[in-house]
Amino acid sequence: MKEVLHVGCGKATIKKMTAGFQQGWREVRFDINPNVNPDIVGTTVDMTGVASESVDAVYSSHNIEHVYAHQIGKVLSEFWRVLKSDGFLVVTCPNIQYVAEFIAKGQLDEPLYTSSAGPISALDILYGHGKAIENGEEYMAHRTAFTDSTLKKGLNAARFATIGVRKHRLDLWAIATKTAVHSDVARRLMNEYLPPRDMPAGAPENSR
Ligand SMILES: C[S@@+](CC[C@H](N)C(=O)[O-])C[C@H]1O[C@@H](n2cnc3c(N)ncnc32)[C@H](O)[C@@H]1O
Structure with a gap:
């Protein structure tokens, strides 16, 4: 059975991951918040609790925007380091360019979708979910943001070899392999491990 490191898992489990992970995979849950019962409590900035080249995949959903x-x-x-040489990363985060279109129209605090945590506005996407931060969960603040091109640039700089980024309205989704793969393999990974292109806003991770 292959192992996927679910970073910044929150309360989500492997069931919330994309279709490719639903068979033949076991998850190891990693989060800074001990209250969500992760297997490993830690920060993505220093993942010393995870051995180098130890996992087949890293899955990061709405987590990378929480650091500066x-x-x-x-x-x-760190994601690159913990992956086996034939491993890959699946990462999704807000598509700030698309969010900016709502802000430009003056829709800063209107709900754009409803998550399990309640209605989410452009303001929440820019700075993090207000309610959680108000409750003292400072790590829920958003400290940076990405467009498709800056996400690709970051993955390149971290030495990922083959990178595919897709825009899904409010979200970006990317696959990045540790070592270079043929375009057919990259296409297969994207089909299996990213949500379908015609995904309505909302699936598969709650309702984005
Ligand atoms: C918006 S939630 C996303 C939860 C889940 N992945 C999802 O998509 O529904 C962000 C998660 O990242 C975690 N987190 C924030 N900063 C972190 C850090 N530096 N290292 C590890 N986890 C972090 C939070 O505790 C929280 O569980």
Whole structure:
């Protein structure tokens, strides 16, 4: 059975991951918040609790925007370090360019979708979910943001070899392999481990 490191898992489990992970995979849950019962409590900025080249995949959903811009290089390098040589990363985060279109229209605090944590506005996407931060969960603040091109640039800088990024309205989704793969393999990975292109806003991770 292959192993996927679920970083910044929150309360989510492997069942919330994309179709490819639903068979033949076992998850190891990693989060900074001990209250979500992760297998490993830690920060993505320093993942010393995870051995180098130990996992087949890393899955990061709405997590990388929780660190400062200057820390992103370290976080993505940590993801690269813990992957086996034939391993790959699946990462999704807000598509800030699309969110900016709503802000430009003056829709800063109107709900754009409903998550399990309640309605989410452009303001929440920019700075993090207000309610959680108000409750003292400072690590829920958003400290940076990505467009498709800056996400690709970051993955490149962290030494990922083959990178595919897709825009899904409010979200970006990317696959990045540790070592270079043929375009057919990259296409297969994207089909299996990213959500379908015609995914409605909302699936598969809650309702984005
Ligand atoms: C918006 S939630 C996403 C939860 C889940 N992955 C999802 O998509 O529904 C962000 C998660 O990242 C975690 N987190 C924030 N900063 C972190 C850090 N530096 N290292 C590890 N986890 C972090 C939070 O505790 C939280 O569980």
